[in-house]
Amino acid sequence: MEAVKMMQTMTPDDTKPVNFTVKAPVYLQIGDTKADTAHSGVCVVDVNLPFGKPVNIEEVTFKNYYTAYVTVRLLRRNPEQEAPAKWCTALRDLPLMDNPHTERGSQDYYTIHRTQMQVEPDHVVCVRLILRQPSLAWLTFSLEDIKIFPHTEPDPEKEVSDWLSDLTLIDQHPDLEGLPDPQTVSSSIQQMWALTEVMQTNQTTASIGRFDVDGCYDISLLSLT
């Protein structure tokens, strides 16, 4: 059931990302900032969550742009205690590019889920992303499209029965977003055999093969747009 719950919260349709403000990224330098022409290899991006509304984070998603490693630090304020907010490290030096000098991973999309973090990302007031790119090969590096999704408590109704809820998921989401969990996949394959008639009315990915439009395939010019 855990996997089912996790996948339900994963779909962006259900959860909206948190609105926040991102401060301009600060590229760190050693020594005199004005005289130095060397590229910076470290960048700090502060994500300030809405004031007065600490967030319990489900996951952080972003698109990479030539960052090699990212460290995630969280400023958490425990609502019960009077103590001031404290910084902690949720993830240290997660590699985004397996070789900082080469392209692989440089423009990929990443998700950091709360289960990957070393601390519980609850009551978070500010997220600090520390980006590192030690290679001189690149002119700049950053993260784009940073989104933070809040943790939502799973809906108790959905625990009715495994196979019933999974069949419902298949009906509602014929594409990838409604997914059965590993245990029920094998049982639903057997049920597929029994429910063939129902399945046949769903869309299939088998191709049809016609390339013409009602028998006509007269073409004079290719479209360049």
Place this chain on the structure above:
Amino acid sequence: MDEGIELSLTIAQIIQRLRGSHLHSQIERQAKECLHQPDVKLESLKEDVRSFLKTSGWERKLQNAVYRELHIQLPPRHPPAPPEHLKEPLAYMRKAQASWEKRVLKSLNSMSTELGVPLAHMRPAAEQKELTNKWNEMGTDEPDLSRFRPVYAPKDFLEVLIGLRNPNHDSSEDISARSHWGLIQVPLNVRDIPHLREAYSELNLTSGQMGIDDHALIHPDLFENEYVQIGKKVVMEEDSAAAQQYSRQGCPTGLRADLWALILNATNQPQDVMHYEQLKAGVIQHNLLVDNLIYKDVKLTASNDDYYFVFEDFLYQVLLCFSRDTAVLEHFKYNSATPPKSYIQGKVGDEECAVVYPPNGVIPFHGFSMYVAPLCFLYNEPSKLYNVFREMYIRYFFRLHSISSHPSGILSLCLQFERLLQTHLPQLFYHLRQIGVQPLRLAFKWMVRAFSGYLSTDQLLLLWDRILGYDSLEVVAVLAAAVFAFRAENLMEVTSLASAEAVLADLSTLKVMPLIQVFLFATAM
């Protein structure tokens, strides 16, 4: 992403793709029919049906189908990645591919306008009848192809690859620590010999190889006999995954056709034959400008080749049908290229009249027919030959003529070739550059065709065994570097481009496996 979730996603994707397929309905039918059998009992229905499917070989067929899907499947991604990212993750490469495609389309449009030949039109009934009668001997036709020219040649494509730049790459003079002597200026991940030794461990000096240890002078009991016995078992088991693993050490000539068909899961069932007949009908009905390009290509390349001219008719039968096959359009999900679009009867903008041209979205270039020619030695039945070729194209060959960052893409192969040469034959590379020769300009034409037409056929098939066995085109780059290593002494003595070309002109006497083996496992590190 969590492994359990990734697995569920992958399984769900595969189920969706196989659902509604012919195999699905065949297995259903088998399962229903087996209910009549006495050993299938109601109390243990599920287990009995499953064990029936296992013993009758249907479970193995399903396994092979799943294995095939895994080859062409995109890795599961969290929803944020848009479809174009799955085709090619790097934005500047997508842009370069798009502008290259635009050039090609413009060229095709102007050819059509200048020659006054429409891109596609319905054949008149008389012509259709004539073509049907002549289907098995299209090679005897001598149409006037002098006005047609190939849309592009590999060297045009090479210039585009050389010009590729990453806008975020710092190419200022200060960066000299990793100076690169070659033409490719894009920092892709390519593997060097230590990594290649790990990945291609079955090719090491202590393992038997077809192409080395099956030599006439070596007693067959030392390797060949036993290897052939294992091969026969693999074919009998009908297991795709086992066939792929087996192929890494090469395929015995007598078993190769069956082994490749297994690896590619290319069956020749009635529905495949019917599909091929449907494509043939498409060829007969409509005449495409692209057909003339195919004719010209075959006449210029395969027909002039000592090994392949006998297969001229087969090549037309395969390539013309290939152009009509809309099933090929699926591979554009993971190909950085995009199929060209057009509108019938000039109704531009009317989406109801939007079509893909040619129907399979692939515009052939000079030398394209050489991808098919070697397969003619293995398969003489047109629909089987067609299925094998199509599967090879959508798994491997498309990567040789599109711009992408994939490790098997032509760009990575070019960079890997140059890096291997610079790292392990630096004197040779330096010497060639001194006389104004860039090694890639000599090796590119070999790699773009996966050496088809340059090696003797038996050697070529041994190379393609490894492409299939390792599911990667890397061996092509390794062989290109190995050829330079082999001819290094001669190349060190040349003083001009023309003499360098002469040294590398004839590869027909080369034995590929010893070259690859020595280059990978005997190069001093």
